[in-house]
Amino acid sequence: MDARKPRDPLAELVTQVRADKPPALDLPKLEARLTAELEAARARGELQPRASRADAARRMAPWLAVAALLVLGIGLARELTSLSHEAAPGDVAVAARPLDGDALAFGASVAAGSEQVVRVEHDRRAAWELAAGSGAHLIDAGAGVLCVELERGALSAVVTPGRAESFVVRAHGTEVAVHGTRFSVELEGERVIVSVSEGEVEVRPIARTTRVRLDAGMRSIFVAGVPESAALAAPALSAPAPEAPGGEPATAAAPGPRRSEPGSPARGAASPSRKATAAGAAPRAVAATPSAALQAEGAGVPPVPSAAAADGEVAVEVADAAIARVTEHIQSCFRRHTSGAGPVSIEAATRVSLEVQPNGLILGVSLDPPLAPQVEACVASELATLNLGASASGYRVRREIRLSP
Amino acid sequence: MTSAPAETADVELVRRCQTGDAVAFAQLFRRHTGLVSGLVHRMLGPSPDLEDLVQEVFLQVIRSLASFRDEARFSTWLYRVTINVVLMHRRAQGRRPRLVEEEQAPPTPDSTPLGEAALETRLRVQAFYRLLARLSDKKRAVFVLHELEGLTPARIGEIVGAPVLTVRTRLFYARRELLAWLEEEPELAAVAAELQGSRPPPEPAPALGKELP
Numbered sequence: 001m002d003a004r005k006p007r008d009p010l011a012e013l014v015t016q017v018r019a020d021k022p023p024a025l026d027l028p029k030l031e032a033r034l035t036a037e038l039e040a041a042r043a044r045g046e047l048q049p050r051a052s053r054a055d056a057a058r059r060m061a062p063w064l065a066v067a068a069l070l071v072l073g074i075g076l077a078r079e080l081t082s083l084s085h086e087a088a089p090g091d092v093a094v095a096a097r098p099l100d101g102d103a104l105a106f107g108a109s110v111a112a113g114s115e116q117v118v119r120v121e122h123d124r125r126a127a128w129e130l131a132a133g134s135g136a137h138l139i140d141a142g143a144g145v146l147c148v149e150l151e152r153g154a155l156s157a158v159v160t161p162g163r164a165e166s167f168v169v170r171a172h173g174t175e176v177a178v179h180g181t182r183f184s185v186e187l188e189g190e191r192v193i194v195s196v197s198e199g200e201v202e203v204r205p206i207a208r209t210t211r212v213r214l215d216a217g218m219r220s221i222f223v224a225g226v227p228e229s230a231a232l233a234a235p236a237l238s239a240p241a242p243e244a245p246g247g248e249p250a251t252a253a254a255p256g257p258r259r260s261e262p263g264s265p266a267r268g269a270a271s272p273s274r275k276a277t278a279a280g281a282a283p284r285a286v287a288a289t290p291s292a293a294l295q296a297e298g299a300g301v302p303p304v305p306s307a308a309a310a311d312g313e314v315a316v317e318v319a320d321a322a323i324a325r326v327t328e329h330i331q332s333c334f335r336r337h338t339s340g341a342g343p344v345s346i347e348a349a350t351r352v353s354l355e356v357q358p359n360g361l362i363l364g365v366s367l368d369p370p371l372a373p374q375v376e377a378c379v380a381s382e383l384a385t386l387n388l389g390a391s392a393s394g395y396r397v398r399r400e401i402r403l404s405p
Numbered sequence: 406m407t408s409a410p411a412e413t414a415d416v417e418l419v420r421r422c423q424t425g426d427a428v429a430f431a432q433l434f435r436r437h438t439g440l441v442s443g444l445v446h447r448m449l450g451p452s453p454d455l456e457d458l459v460q461e462v463f464l465q466v467i468r469s470l471a472s473f474r475d476e477a478r479f480s481t482w483l484y485r486v487t488i489n490v491v492l493m494h495r496r497a498q499g500r501r502p503r504l505v506e507e508e509q510a511p512p513t514p515d516s517t518p519l520g521e522a523a524l525e526t527r528l529r530v531q532a533f534y535r536l537l538a539r540l541s542d543k544k545r546a547v548f549v550l551h552e553l554e555g556l557t558p559a560r561i562g563e564i565v566g567a568p569v570l571t572v573r574t575r576l577f578y579a580r581r582e583l584l585a586w587l588e589e590e591p592e593l594a595a596v597a598a599e600l601q602g603s604r605p606p607p608e609p610a611p612a613l614g615k616e617l618p
Contacts, residue, residue: 010584013533013593014552020530022446025456031434034463035427042425047470202497 022268044102044123071330106140112153122146126167126178128157139170156184159199174225177202181216195219203227212368227368313397321398322388326354326365329386333378334371334403348403358394360387415479423470434463440480441487448491448545450534462490484550484564492542514615524591532592536583544579547572 041047094258099110101122112118112130121127126146130136134153138146150171159178167178169185174192176185181199185192194203196214203212205225212227212285214220220227240290338346348372355364362383370376421429438459445458447529452458465486473482537545542564550561551572558572565572587593 009587010580013529016526017530017533018553020446022455023451024443025438025442025459027435027438030438030456030460030463031431033460034434034467035430037464038425038427038430038467040420041467041470046468047423047425113439 003092034217086208101128101138101146104138106138109135109137109151111135116135126157126159128155128169130155150187150188154186156182158182173205173225174222175204177204183214189221192221192222192225194222290313314397315389318389318391319395319397322354322356322395323352323397323401325386325388326352326383327399327401329382330367330371330375330379330401331403333375333382335405336403337372337374337378338403346405349400350403351398351400353396353398355396356388356391356394358391360389361388362388363394419470419473419479422467423473429466433466437480437483440483444484444487444549444554445491446578447549448488449495450538451531454494458490458494461494462487465490471516478563481560481563485566486557488546488550488564492546495542532590536586536590536593539586540579540582544575544582547575548583551576 008047038047081113098119098121101120104110104120110120110130112132112134114133116132118130118134119127120129128136128148129159131154134155135151136148136155137151140147140148145166147168147170148157150169155169157167157169157178159181169176169178171185171187171192172190174194176183176194178199178201181201182197183199184195184197186195187193194201194214196216196218198216200213200215201285203214203220203222203225212220212222334348338348348371350369353364353366353368354362357363365379365383367376367379371379415433418429418433418436422433441462442455442459445455445462446452449455449458464485466483469486473479514586537548541546546565547558547561550556551558551563558569558576561567561572562569567575
């Protein structure tokens with residue numbers, strides 16, 4: 001080495017990093033999964049280069065191609081119209097047999113009559129059902145993603161676990177990306193209600209970057225992809241989810257690899273993706289706040305439509321005072337149930353969303369991101385009896401708060 | 406870097422994969438798993454998501470087999486897919502709710518007993534990955550591909566879809582930022598001190614083109 005030339009410390013670091021090897025992978029398992037996926041893609045006809053498919057299409061006689069399209073269209077029309085003949089008057093009927101989703105072209109619309117439920121199956125990938133009076137159409141989202149846009153009504157789906165975001169539902173500017181789950185999406189005007197019974201979904205505005213993750217047991221309302229509130233629902237959903245493709249109910253355990261959760265938080269700290277458990281929540285809180293974020297698990301209280309929540313206006317001073325009082329209790333619970341190891345000092349930031357009834361009692365409260373279960377259980381208990389003062393029509397308020405030891 | 410015969414073999418394997426040949430895919434997978442896992446590891450640092458991401462890369466390969474054109478080198482294409490998968494993963498990770506304290510948590514040391522020198526090296530490597538994570542996606546990609554993967558700027562330009570001058574400009578700024586951040590990592594303080602004592606002559610910045618990093 002030339003002694004006159006200064007050494008480059010960065011180069012020496014790079015040399016050490018180059019020598020750092022990644023951990024060994026379970027290659028046989030990976031290879032087996034990928035080979036299965038290759039076979040599935042071959043069966044779907046997705047492997048051939050587009051040029052080859054174009055050549056094959058050109059070789060077909062044009063009148064045969066037109067005839068094939070006509071047959072498909074007539075068959076599809078018969079499939080949809082036959083449903084109304086099978087439905088008994090006054091009853092909601094399920095289609096005699098599900099539609100083959102893989103045979104539907106992008107842009108194809110599926111509509112369920114006022115007394116029908118339509119089921120669409122995509123071989124080994126997903127099955128979705130349109131509630132009576134609902135409508136949706138397929139979108140080409142590219143990269144093998146199955147995308148359904150809900151135009152009206154409600155849709156519930158079961159997606160085969162294994163491939164993250166292989167199935168996406170869009171509705172009114174909100175996008176629900178599935179990670180192997182059972183879930184439902186319902187339109188109420190501009191509000192999109194997403195409920196997850198198994199697995200998890202990510203919900204986000206279409207073509208934007210912010211997103212919210214919902215786990216099993218969670219139900220949340222979105223407007224244009226932004227959460228209106230992040231309320232935890234009672235376990236029961238309003239509509240049963242359809243069976244998984246193949247007739248077997250999907251299990252929560254995914255056979256494919258699971259995305260790792262973020263590293264374990266410090267003891268007592270908040271856990272972004274866990275449901276709050278409130279074993280010690282006061283019964284009054286459960287009865288008075290059926291859609292509250294901090295609800296006793298398994299209490300069996302049916303969900304209250306969010307339209308019942310207070311929606312009035314209130315003076316800023318009143319809202320500030322309400323938040324201040326609630327924050328005191330949250331801070332107190334945070335300090336009591338959070339402790340860092342050694343010199344570590346734990347802080348947290350969360351957004352409090354409050355719904356206050358006209359009588360001053362709290363209808364619902366949510367924390368986004370959620371805090372640790374024991375902190376939330378404490379908060380649920382303390383807020384159950386808190387009265388923030390009467391108002392003309394109740395109100396809703398949201399604030400970012402920081403919690404410190 | 407793959408040689409011409411190897412590239413020819415790759416193209417042939419891809420053609421066979423396009424017919425659903427599982428044996429060909431297995432060969433392709435075994436041949437390139439090291440490249441993919443190494444690149445993911447260097448782009449992300451130590452991560453529990455490594456296996457998931459390697460799988461995702463090859464899933465993307467399967468899904469995109471129909472769009473692979475023979476005129477593109479398979480390894481170039483694979484590099485591009487890998488970087489895209491990693492960047493998408495980082496963006497998704499960055500948008501999950503995080504606690505303030507998670508950002509500040511120190512890395513958990515491995516339980517395997519190490520000699521002092523080896524431990525020091527490991528901590529320095531971990532610290533360097535933390536610095537790499539602070540670079541923008543574009544700068545990190547070119548830095549990793551050039552400094553850690555050993556690719557030329559021309560080859561990197563093919564992978565990231567940028568002119569060679571842009572690649573060199575991003576490299577310049579990436580190095581400059583990393584050098585400036587060295588002092589902020591305790592494990593790299595010695596390196597920073599050494600830098601103070603023997604600072605290399607400043608590199609001339611390449612003439613900037615239209616596109617800035």
